[in-house]
Amino acid sequence: MNQIKKLAGIIWLLLGPACIYFIVRAAAHEIAVKPGVDTVVQWGVFVVIFIPIAIGMSIFGYYALKGEYNH
Amino acid sequence: MKKENKIWQVITASSLGTLIEWYDFYIFGSLATVIAGQFFPKTNPTAALLSTLATFAAGFIVRPFGALFFGRLGDLVGRKYTFLLTLVLMGGSTFAIGLVPSYESIGFAAPIIVLTLRLLQGLALGGEYGGAATYVAEHAPVGRRGYYTSWIQTTATLGLFVSLSVILFTRHSLDVDPAVSIAKFNAWGWRIPFLFSIVLVGVSIYIRLKMQESPLFSKLKSEGAISANPLKESFGHKENLKMVLLALFGATMGQGVVWYTGQFYAQSFIENVCKIDFDQSRTILIWAILFGTPLFVVFGSWSDKIGRKWIMLVGMFLAVVTYNPLFKGLLDLSDTATKTEVVAAATSKINSVSIPNTQNFVRTALSTKSYTDGTIVTTTTTDTLYANPMQTTIKPVVKISKVLANSVYWKMVLIVFIMIVYVTMVYGPIAAFLVELFPTKIRYTSMSLPYHIGNGVFGGLTPFIATLLTTMYTADALAGLQYPIIVAAVSVIIGTLYLDSKINIQHD
Numbered sequence: 001m002n003q004i005k006k007l008a009g010i011i012w013l014l015l016g017p018a019c020i021y022f023i024v025r026a027a028a029h030e031i032a033v034k035p036g037v038d039t040v041v042q043w044g045v046f047v048v049i050f051i052p053i054a055i056g057m058s059i060f061g062y063y064a065l066k067g068e069y070n071h
Numbered sequence: 072m073k074k075e076n077k078i079w080q081v082i083t084a085s086s087l088g089t090l091i092e093w094y095d096f097y098i099f100g101s102l103a104t105v106i107a108g109q110f111f112p113k114t115n116p117t118a119a120l121l122s123t124l125a126t127f128a129a130g131f132i133v134r135p136f137g138a139l140f141f142g143r144l145g146d147l148v149g150r151k152y153t154f155l156l157t158l159v160l161m162g163g164s165t166f167a168i169g170l171v172p173s174y175e176s177i178g179f180a181a182p183i184i185v186l187t188l189r190l191l192q193g194l195a196l197g198g199e200y201g202g203a204a205t206y207v208a209e210h211a212p213v214g215r216r217g218y219y220t221s222w223i224q225t226t227a228t229l230g231l232f233v234s235l236s237v238i239l240f241t242r243h244s245l246d247v248d249p250a251v252s253i254a255k256f257n258a259w260g261w262r263i264p265f266l267f268s269i270v271l272v273g274v275s276i277y278i279r280l281k282m283q284e285s286p287l288f289s290k291l292k293s294e295g296a297i298s299a300n301p302l303k304e305s306f307g308h309k310e311n312l313k314m315v316l317l318a319l320f321g322a323t324m325g326q327g328v329v330w331y332t333g334q335f336y337a338q339s340f341i342e343n344v345c346k347i348d349f350d351q352s353r354t355i356l357i358w359a360i361l362f363g364t365p366l367f368v369v370f371g372s373w374s375d376k377i378g379r380k381w382i383m384l385v386g387m388f389l390a391v392v393t394y395n396p397l398f399k400g401l402l403d404l405s406d407t408a409t410k411t412e413v414v415a416a417a418t419s420k421i422n423s424v425s426i427p428n429t430q431n432f433v434r435t436a437l438s439t440k441s442y443t444d445g446t447i448v449t450t451t452t453t454d455t456l457y458a459n460p461m462q463t464t465i466k467p468v469v470k471i472s473k474v475l476a477n478s479v480y481w482k483m484v485l486i487v488f489i490m491i492v493y494v495t496m497v498y499g500p501i502a503a504f505l506v507e508l509f510p511t512k513i514r515y516t517s518m519s520l521p522y523h524i525g526n527g528v529f530g531g532l533t534p535f536i537a538t539l540l541t542t543m544y545t546a547d548a549l550a551g552l553q554y555p556i557i558v559a560a561v562s563v564i565i566g567t568l569y570l571d572s573k574i575n576i577q578h579d
């Protein structure tokens with residue numbers, strides 16, 4: 001079980017940057033399609049709020065990979 | 072016996088205040104469309120609504136900052152005075168929103184003031200919950216924390232229940248003529264639920280002032296063992312930070328989306344996608360909440376016996392696998408294509424009102440269709456009738472409102488009730504789970520942040536992101552569900568792998 005936890009840590013470690021890429025790409029696409037204050041504000045909020053959380057996910061993955069959650 | 076009485080006093084004082092804070096917070100969201108007309112430019116209704124939703128989201132996004140600010144304060148000066156302060160801040164902000172003049176009266180100052188007050192509400196809520204949960208848990212006997220803190224867990228849903236009830240009651244009691252009453256409510260009556268808050272807050276402050284500080288915190292303080300820097304200890308030390316991250320990704324993140332999908336998004340879906348009448352879309356939720364609320368205590372108490380982990384994760388898992396069929400069920404129940412129309416009962420009426428200083432008219436066509444099962448559908452089409460015959464309205468405004476037959480109405484209540492059961496499973500045990508994950512001296516700070524990121528950010532943005540997804544993928548009415556399903560699924564996997572199911576208590 002501890003081995004699975006460690007290996008899954010790689011997924012969480014990579015999920016962080018993947019989420020950042022997805023959010024930034026979606027934000028850029030939506031702003032390009034519907035330029036306007038509303039779109040910029042909405043997606044700006046998403047980007048600002050979810051990037052630190054995505055970084056947190058990577059830190060979580062790093063701890064899992066290091067075996068910090070092993071029992 | 073005396074000890075038993077004391078814990079119930081603690082629960083009553085804490086729960087009442089927390090319920091009022093949730094009430095204050097939700098009336099804004101529940102009245103989003105009415106407030107949009109009052110405080111944001113009316114030239115573009117969609118922009119006005121989005122502005123309000125953004126304000127609504129802002130209320131959720133600042134919650135984690137409130138958690139940090141008041142959590143730190145609570146770990147430094149004590150739980151009692153900190154969550155008393157959050158109550159005053161919340162009550163004052165809510166009351167003030169009810170007093171802000173409209174955009175027509177004071178221009179852009181109106182939305183700016185409202186936005187500021189909304190941010191203060193978010194900050195206050197960020198500090199309140201962690202304090203109340205910690206306060207109750209630190210009074211409760213160690214093996215019964217799930218049961219006693221579950222009473223605090225009922226307050227978020229009951230706050231929503233009270234807010235919906237007060238809004239519906241006010242909306243229908245301003246005049247004997249229902250249409251006039253609704254018009255009055257939209258013009259000024261919406262302020263009443265905000266102003267009413269000050270009475271509730273006054274009572275709650277009076278009760279809370281009589282309470283004593285938490286015994287565990289008092290003990291720490293008398294021993295000089297309180298944390299000098301709760302923020303640093305909570306998030307600067309790996310041993311604690313890793314538990315904060317686990318609590319967020321393995322529990323509160325999934326809990327937040329299940330909570331908001333089962334209540335807010337379900338109501339929004341019934342009203343805006345299924346096109347169910349304003350009152351029915353709210354009373355469906357009210358009944359489901361009423362039937363479901365006792366289950367918070369059932370699952371909280373059960374978690375003392377079998378552990379918190381699997382109750383929460385099974386609730387999330389059931390949500391992941393059943394949201395699509397449940398929401399599809401709501402759509403099917405409201406679909407008139409499967410019903411038989413009573414053609415003879417159909418009515419239609421056209422009304423034209425001249426537009427001042429022009430030769431044009433606003434034309435409103437009202438048609439009503441009845442179905443054999445008792446469902447009535449009213450379609451209102453509004454367009455402009457131009458004096459120049461070459462000019463026509465490009466896109467008339469069409470509003471559909473369905474009043475469901477009794478049998479269909481109760482089937483919808485049942486579906487929403489099932490979603491509320493999931494809410495009670497994920498939310499009932501979570502206060503005890505979070506409290507026990509962190510040591511007393513940094514508990515308020517440590518548990519508040521993952522709770523408010525999970526519940527406030529992931530959960531609070533659910534109706535907003537789900538609505539956004541349905542506007543991006545217009546062919547699929549259920550596209551909005553992808554967000555809560557994916558987030559809850561990730562939480563189920565992380566929780567299953569990393570949360571410890573054997574131990575409920577890590578810290579006293």
